[in-house]
Amino acid sequence: MGNMIQIYHMLGHDGARKVIHRMSDTWWHPKLNANVHDYVRWCVTCAQCNSAPTVKMKMQHQPRPTQPFTQLQIDFIKPLPRCRKKEYVLVIVDHFTKWVEDHFTKWAKATASDVAKILMTEIIPRWGFPCFIDSDQGIHFTGKVMKTVCMSLGIKQKFHCPYHPQSLGLIERANRTIKNKLTKQMFSATGKDWVTNLPVVLMSMRSSPTNPHSLSPFEILTE
Structure with missing residues (x-):
């Protein structure tokens, strides 16, 4: 399963939640969530490229x-x-x-x-x-x-x-x-x-x- 997680994660180096969402359409495994979280947590590329989270600003109201x-x-x-x-x-x-x-x-x-x-x-x-x-x-x-x-x-x-x-x-x-x-x-x-x-x-x-x-x-x- 590790190879499949790598393939799905490499599509865009998304976070664990998005990788799980994409994989769950076609894959099921009792440890899918845990394995994906572990893989993403230790992704060297993500660790080196991700910036610190920014402060969210209140957006101007617009009709939805x-x-x-x-x-x-x-x-x-x-x-x-x-x-x-x-x-x-x-x-x-x-x-x-x-x-x-x-x-x-x-x-x-x-x-x-x-x-x-x-x-x-x-x-x-x-x-x-x-x-x-x-x-x-x-x-x-x-x-x-x-x-x-x-x-x-x-x-x-x-x-x-x-x-x-x-x-x-x-x-x-x-x-x-x-x-x-x-x-x-x-x-x-x-x-x-x-x-x-x-x-x-x-x-x-x-x-x-x-x-x-x-x-x-x-x-x-x-x-």
Whole structure:
């Protein structure tokens, strides 16, 4: 069973709870919980890469969405080490399911046109029209093209203070998780190509519950 625990843990170097959740769909063993906790506790990669827990800040109240992909939070992870002419990733998180999307950009500074294009060609055709998009006040989100597209589609934009990133807590946590998992993937002998490792990281996040009593984003979308 040790080899199976290693395989499931290496998908994203998740904590014991998420590994157990993923394994329990297809595996059962009377000592599964104890063995997974022991394995994760002694994972050298996790011990060296995990940072100290941060203090949780009270988030600004927002109406809670009742359907998938009606309220999105968006932001850039920047900059990552340049790889295959890519160093910026636009990350999009659905507030309802916590499903994470990512889209590479090749531009040193993405524009509002670039963000609008990703929205129109990648997000809306697959997930439908969102009602709200939350972001910081970067010019790639506040630019005229992005505002025009959102206004014409009936999408309300909400801009948050750049000096209070906790108001975008969902996307901030997603970005930290992606960076942390990429670091672990590259540290654990899978190479330094984060472009190759990113899909594995997203699979791990999409298949893991966001709290002990919830379904994973994938399970919510497919139930």
